Amino acid sequence: MAQIIDGKKISQQIKDELKEKVESLKAEGKSGALAVIQVGEDPASSVYVRNKKNACAYIGIESLAYELPEDISEEELLELIAKLNGTKQVKGILVQLPLPKHICEDKVIQAISPSKDVDGFHPQSVGAMTIGEPGFLSCTPAGIIQLLKRSGIEISGKRCVVIGRSNIVGKPMALLMLREDATVTIAHSKTQNLKEICKEADILIVAIGKPRFIGAEYVKEGAVVIDVGIHRDENHKLCGDVKFEEVEPVAFAITPVPGGVGPMTIAMLMNNCVQSIEED
Ligand code: GUN
Numbered sequence: 001m002a003q004i005i006d007g008k009k010i011s012q013q014i015k016d017e018l019k020e021k022v023e024s025l026k027a028e029g030k031s032g033a034l035a036v037i038q039v040g041e042d043p044a045s046s047v048y049v050r051n052k053k054n055a056c057a058y059i060g061i062e063s064l065a066y067e068l069p070e071d072i073s074e075e076e077l078l079e080l081i082a083k084l085n086g087t088k089q090v091k092g093i094l095v096q097l098p099l100p101k102h103i104c105e106d107k108v109i110q111a112i113s114p115s116k117d118v119d120g121f122h123p124q125s126v127g128a129m130t131i132g133e134p135g136f137l138s139c140t141p142a143g144i145i146q147l148l149k150r151s152g153i154e155i156s157g158k159r160c161v162v163i164g165r166s167n168i169v170g171k172p173m174a175l176l177m178l179r180e181d182a183t184v185t186i187a188h189s190k191t192q193n194l195k196e197i198c199k200e201a202d203i204l205i206v207a208i209g210k211p212r213f214i215g216a217e218y219v220k221e222g223a224v225v226i227d228v229g230i231h232r233d234e235n236h237k238l239c240g241d242v243k244f245e246e247v248e249p250v251a252f253a254i255t256p257v258p259g260g261v262g263p264m265t266i267a268m269l270m271n272n273c274v275q276s277i278e279e280d
Contacts, residue, residue, distance in 0.1 A: 003151065003253035005226075010150050011143075011263035015059055018267075018274050022060040025277055032091030032277040033062035034118065035084045039077065039103065040070035045096045052094065055266045061273055064090065074103045078111050085113040091276040092118035094269070097168075115279075118272040121168060130175055136272045141173040143264025144205065144226055145180065151253060153203070153224055156181040161198050163187045163214075163241075164207030169228055173205055194218070206241045214242045216250045225254045228261050 025031065034056055038049045049065070056063035066080065077095075084090045093116045099105050114124040120138040128135030148155055160182040164170035174186045187197050189208070198204055198218040206214050207228035219225060229241030240257030248254050255261055 002248045002251040004248075005147055005151050005253055005255045005260060007143075007147060007255060007260040007263045010147055011267035013150070014146065014264075014267040015055065015270060018270050019059045021274055022277075025274070026060070030277055030280065031061070031089075032273070032280065033064050033089050034092040034094060034273050035064045035066065035090050037066040037068065037077070037080065037093070037095045039068045039072060039096075039099055042098075045098075049096050051266055052269060055270050056273070059270050059274070061270075061277070062089075070100055072103075074107065077103060077108060081108065081111045085111075085116065090116065091280060092116050092273045094119055116276065118269060118276060119168075120172070120272065126167075126172065129172060129179075132179060136275070137176070137268070138168055138172040139268040139272065140169050140228065140261060140265045141176045142271075143268040144173060144228075144261060145176050146268065147226070147255065147261070147264055148203070148224070153253060155203070158182050158202040159185075159200055160203040160205065161185045161187055161201035162205045162207070163191075163194070163198065164205075164209065164228070166207065169207040173207070177203070177205075208241050210241060211239055212241070212243045214247065216243070216246045219247050219250050221250055222252045223250070225251045226261065227255050227257050230257055230262060 036049055036052055038045055053063045084093050093112045095108055109121045112122055114122045117125050117136050120136040125135045129137055160177045162170055162174045165186055165188045174184045177184045185197060187194055195218050199220050201223055203224045205226045211231040211233060225242060225247055227240035227242040231239055233239045238258050
């Protein structure tokens, strides 16, 4: 039986630690708000945004919700961001992605002041992470590092394969594992011999974006498997990128979907918000 890495429990521990920290910051007169911007009414985005607002309420920081119409212009969105950049009480700005096609995501990400970039998506934040300078870390990869550390899994010296090369998961994930002294390979949809490469991994991080893609034939006996995917299957049930039932017996430890990586993303977003309040 593999160890099931309980992201719900670990994220709860982190949020409880942050709640205490927020209280002591308040006693020092330090507080702040997270501005959460959603454009349009994508149902998945609405769930994420609601969860983020609830997490703010739980740890005791204010959240300001901006629900903007689908047809808002890029210019109007950039104006709102500029206003929030200049608002002292706003310590974090989050624009829920994806954005409608007529708005350039890169432009929006770059408009957010790096000092309020709690998603860690701004090129300055990414650059700082790459060279090990202080800055906000991308929440999902930072959450995975916490999952591993708090589950007692050694990273240093291990062979790690990350499947996926997106700017918000795959690339920062590989860099953070490197920072923890793992030997890292990034694989992706064009990788040849994907199975053979995955089978070398002591730690396999799957962010391929394809439901139940990774079966037992990709996994070395005794590996740690982290599943970043989240999808609805044909029966409308949540599933990840990994065939859990098939991989679990082979693995030393594995994250479930739901209840694995997902809750950690929000916990690390809260961590970034608290860091921003603290640094102010
Ligand atoms: N869309 C999917 N994941 C994320 C995330 O971590 N942050 C933002 N802003 N949008 C997302």
